[in-house]
Amino acid sequence: xxxxxxxxxxxxxxxxxxxxxxxxxxxxxxxxxxxxxxxxxxxxxxxxxxxxxxxxxxxxxxxxxxxxxxxxxxxxxxxxxxxxxxxxxxxxxxxxxxxxxxxxxxxxxxxxxxxxxxxxxxxxxxxxxxxxxxxxxxxxxxxxxxxxxxxxxxxxxxxxxxxxxxxxxxxxxxxxxxxxxxxxxxxxxxxxxxxxxxxxxxxxxxxxxxxxxxxxxxxxxxxxxxxxxxxxxxxxxxxxxxxxxxxxxxxxxxxxxxxxxxxxxxxxxxxxxxxxxxxxxxxxxxxxxxxxxxxxxxxxxxxxxxxxxxxxxxxxxxxxxxxxxxxxxxxxxxxxxxxxxxxxxxxxxxxxxxxxxxxxxxxxxxxxxxxxxxxxxxxxxxxxxxxxxxxxxxxxxxxxxxxxxxxxxxxxxxxxxxxxxxxxxxxxxxxxxxxxxxxxxxxxxxxxxxxxxxx
Numbered sequence: 001x002x003x004x005x006x007x008x009x010x011x012x013x014x015x016x017x018x019x020x021x022x023x024x025x026x027x028x029x030x031x032x033x034x035x036x037x038x039x040x041x042x043x044x045x046x047x048x049x050x051x052x053x054x055x056x057x058x059x060x061x062x063x064x065x066x067x068x069x070x071x072x073x074x075x076x077x078x079x080x081x082x083x084x085x086x087x088x089x090x091x092x093x094x095x096x097x098x099x100x101x102x103x104x105x106x107x108x109x110x111x112x113x114x115x116x117x118x119x120x121x122x123x124x125x126x127x128x129x130x131x132x133x134x135x136x137x138x139x140x141x142x143x144x145x146x147x148x149x150x151x152x153x154x155x156x157x158x159x160x161x162x163x164x165x166x167x168x169x170x171x172x173x174x175x176x177x178x179x180x181x182x183x184x185x186x187x188x189x190x191x192x193x194x195x196x197x198x199x200x201x202x203x204x205x206x207x208x209x210x211x212x213x214x215x216x217x218x219x220x221x222x223x224x225x226x227x228x229x230x231x232x233x234x235x236x237x238x239x240x241x242x243x244x245x246x247x248x249x250x251x252x253x254x255x256x257x258x259x260x261x262x263x264x265x266x267x268x269x270x271x272x273x274x275x276x277x278x279x280x281x282x283x284x285x286x287x288x289x290x291x292x293x294x295x296x297x298x299x300x301x302x303x304x305x306x307x308x309x310x311x312x313x314x315x316x317x318x319x320x321x322x323x324x325x326x327x328x329x330x331x332x333x334x335x336x337x338x339x340x341x342x343x344x345x346x347x348x349x350x351x352x353x354x355x356x357x358x359x360x361x362x363x364x365x366x367x368x369x370x371x372x373x374x375x376x377x378x379x380x381x382x383x384x385x386x387x388x389x390x391x392x393x394x395x396x397x398x399x400x401x402x403x404x405x406x407x408x409x410x411x412x413x414x415x416x417x418x419x420x421x422x423x424x425x426x427x428x429x430x431x432x433x434x435x436x437x438x439x440x441x442x443x444x445x446x447x448x449x450x451x452x453x454x455x
Contacts, residue, residue, distance in 0.1 A: 371422025
C-alpha cells in the first residue's frame with residue numbers, strides 16, 4: 001500500500017478499441033469513466049465505458065457495436081499479480097451496444113459504449129445437442145473449453161462435484177446447460193452441498209458452491225468510521241482504504257417471505273418410476289443448519305414457538321411443495337451394472353432453494369467503499385458496524401458486525417476529474433450470526449370478538 005497516494009487511487013495502463021476495419025484506437029486520453037458489474041447470480045460480467053469523443057471515432061472507426069475492448073486497470077501496488085488487477089488485454093471484451101450519445105461543446109461528443117465478456121456472444125450463437133458422461137464439474141469444464149460452445153481461454157475456478165452423471169442437453173444454450181448442472185451438483189468437499197453457482201468476475205469464471213464461498217477467510221476488513229484518518233506525516237491511507245464511506249441496511253428480514261418461499265421448510269414428493277412408488281421428504285432449516293457451511297456459527301432465525309399454535313417459523317413445511325421424479329439410479333436396460341449416480345433431487349431441491357434464498361433474503365448491506373481492484377464478487381469480508389443505541393455498553397452492533405459474502409459489486413472508475421478515483425458499490429449478505437437468538441414464547445393472547453357480519 002506504500003505506493004498509494006490516496007484511498008481509491010487507480011491506474012489505467014491500457015485502453016484500446018479494436019474495430020472491424022482492422023484499426024486500433026488508443027482511447028486512454030479520452031476516457032471519462034468505466035463501470036464494471038459482477039454478481040454471483042450472473043453468468044458474466046458487463047459494463048460501460050464513457051469517452052469524450054473529440055476525433056469522431058464513432059464515425060471514423062467506425063464503432064458499430066461489433067468491436068473489441070482491451071483494458072487494464074489496477075490499484076497501485078508493489079507486487080502486481082493477476083488476482084489483484086483487472087486485465088482484459090489477452091481476452092478482450094465485446095462492445096455490443098452504443099448507448100447515450102450527447103454533445104459536449106461544439107467539437108466533442110460524450111459517448112457511452114456497453115461491453116460484456118466474449119462468452120456472452122458465444123453463448124448466444126451456439127446450442128448444445130448431445131449427451132455427456134462424467135461428474136458435473138467435468139462436464140462444465142468440457143462445455144467451457146469446447147470450441148463449438150463457449151471456447152473460453154479464461155481462468156475457471158472449479159469446485160469438484162460428487163458422482164458420475166449421464167446427461168442429455170436438448171438444443172440448449174451453454175449457459176442454460178451449465179445452470180442445469182448447477183441444479184444437479186453436490187459438492188465433493190462440503191458435505192454434498194447442492195448450492196452451485198456459475199458466475200464471472202474480473203478474475204475469471206467460477207463454478208463453486210455457496211458453502212465453498214462461505215468457507216473462505218475474509219479478504220478484507222471494513223469498518224464504519226470517519227474517513228481521512230491522519231497519522232504523522234499525513235493521511236493513513238491503509239486505514240482509509242478499509243473505511244465504509246456509506247452503507248444502508250436493506251430489509252434485514254422478512255419472515256413471511258422466508259416461510260412462503262420455502263427458505264425455512266418445505267416438502268418434496270418424489271415419483272420413483274423404477275420402483276413404481278411415491279416417496280415424501282421434508283426440509284427443516286434448523287435440522288439441516290449444521291450440514292451447511294455458514295459464515296458464522298448460529299442461525300439468524302429464532303427457534304421460538306408460537307404460544308397458541310406451539311409451532312415455530314420452520315414448522316410449516318406445507319408452505320412450499322415440490323414434485324419431481326427419479327429412477328433411483330437404475331436403468332431399465334442395465335439394471336445391475338448401471339454406473340451413474342441418481343440425481344437425488346429430493347436431497348437437492350429443498351436444501352438448494354433454502355441456501356440460495358438465505359443469500360437473497362437475509363441480513364443485507366449496500367455499501368460504498370474506496371476502490372480496490374483485488375476485490376471481487378464471491379469474496380468474504382469482515383465488516384464492523386458501530387452500535388447505534390445509547391442504552392448499551394457495546395461498541396459494535398452484534399447483528400450487523402461479522403463476516404459477509406459479496407453477492408454483487410459495481411466498480412466505478414472516474415477518470416473525468418483532476419483526481420481520478422475508484423469507488424466500489426457492493427451488496428453484501430450474511431446468512432448467520434455468532435450468538436444464539438432468544439427462543440422463549442412471545443407472550444400474547446387473541447381477544448377478538450369473532451363476530452361475523454353478514455351483509
